[in-house]
Amino acid sequence: MTDCIVIGGGLLGLLTARMLNAAGAHVVLVERGGIFREASWAGGGILSPLVPWQYPDAVHALVHWSQQAWPGLVEELRDETGIDGELVRSGLLMTGIDADPAVTNWAQAHDCRLQSIGAADTVKLEPQLAENIGTAILLPDVAQVRNPRLGRALQESLLQRGVSLRAQTEVTGFIIRHGAVQGVTTGDGELLAAQVVVASGAWSGPLLRDTGIDLPVTPVRGQMIQFQARPGLIQHIVLHRDFYLIPRNDGLVLAGSTLEHTGYDKSVTAQAREQLVQRALALVPALADVPVVRQWAGLRPGSPDGVPIIDEHPQIRGLYINTGHFRNGVVMAPASAQLLTDRMQQRESFTDSGPYTL
Ligand SMILES: Cc1cc2nc3c(=O)[nH]c(=O)nc-3n(C[C@H](O)[C@H](O)[C@H](O)COP(=O)(O)OP(=O)(O)OC[C@H]3O[C@@H](n4cnc5c(N)ncnc54)[C@H](O)[C@@H]3O)c2cc1C
Structure with missing residues (x-):
């Protein structure tokens, strides 16, 4: 029964x-x-x-x-x-932003460790980042799963x-x-x-x-691409505005994602691929030498x-x-x-x- x-x-x-x-x-x-x-x-x-x-x-x-x-x-x-679901505490490095008082207050109130990183230290943390990337916020406890x-x-x-x-x-x-x-x-x-x-x-x-x-609840399409890089090319999950890179243990780097209201259409587009590649290269120029091995899309349950x-x-x-x-x-x-x-x-x-x- x-x-x-x-x-x-x-x-x-x-x-x-x-x-x-x-x-x-x-x-x-x-x-x-x-x-x-x-x-x-x-x-x-x-x-x-x-x-x-x-x-x-x-x-x-x-x-x-x-x-x-x-x-x-x-x-x-x-x-x-x-x-192994590969939980890795990579930390989330949010580039191009400063921690203003509202953000630090939020972090304190919500028990979220947060570090402000100066421009020079941002590149020390992630040497492959574009030089002009500027200041950053690091959330060191953020993890990922595969x-x-x-x-x-x-x-x-x-x-x-x-x-x-x-x-x-x-x-x-x-x-x-x-x-x-x-x-x-x-x-x-x-x-x-x-x-x-x-x-x-x-x-x-x-x-x-x-x-x-x-x-x-409505479908919201998200497209991603995946680079086959060498392990350790980047260490952190790196965010710039609404674009992010996620490094996996074996060197794969995921780049995403789009936010599209296209109903139940789950196909991938050349335009999204090009846009994600360009954003990835602008953030980590060394990815120009790394092949893109996969592209996919999923439908988020938007609310x-x-x-x-x-x-x-x-x-x-x-x-x-x-x-x-x-x-x-x-x-x-x-x-x-x-x-x-x-x-x-x-x-x-x-x-x-x-x-x-x-
Ligand atoms: C590109 C992308 C990146 C994302 N990144 C993150 C992230 O980094 N962190 C994060 O927290 N979230 C992320 N999300 C969001 C997260 O993936 C979703 O919110 C979550 O997976 C939703 O899970 P779910 O089980 O509700 O839906 P789904 O995984 O879509 O599962 C629903 C299942 O129901 C089945 N189903 C539907 N109708 C029926 C039916 N009538 N009968 C039987 N089965 C049915 C479907 O076939 C499907 O398998 C991302 C999503 C996308 C698309």
């Missing part, structure tokens, strides 16, 4: 399923395509918003809780599965724990009786459970439309102010929603999954769920 059905095999679905399983529930996860192939695969894996003080406290509450949880989670997954590996580790962990994963199975609707959910319909027949979680990322809105709610919806459906008992994490779904995922699991298990949680209700 299934207790919970989770719809969506992205990070939010997998982590929610794992926490529900840990709470003793029998969980089935249903994924339309392959597990972990959409936004969660495409993301950069930075465990912080790019400019944290530009986000509301509701986002920060989830970010902060998750930042404490991530190292233990990656270690646990590595112990369980042998697959999304595809993390996804493999999570999938393996769920299988080991007995969570049933049904890939290539699309949920087409909900079975509702007397104001309560009783299961879902899929291309493969019905599945029954008293609790259903919609963690379907950018596709959550259309899935829920027939249940009488208009979810404020107003980036505040996710973590709530029960207002009219249908047992139907829950965990989506709308926009640009920060990787970093916020553990907290978001925990908050929803606590709610479903009627336990007290680490923060008030009020800001995340519909």
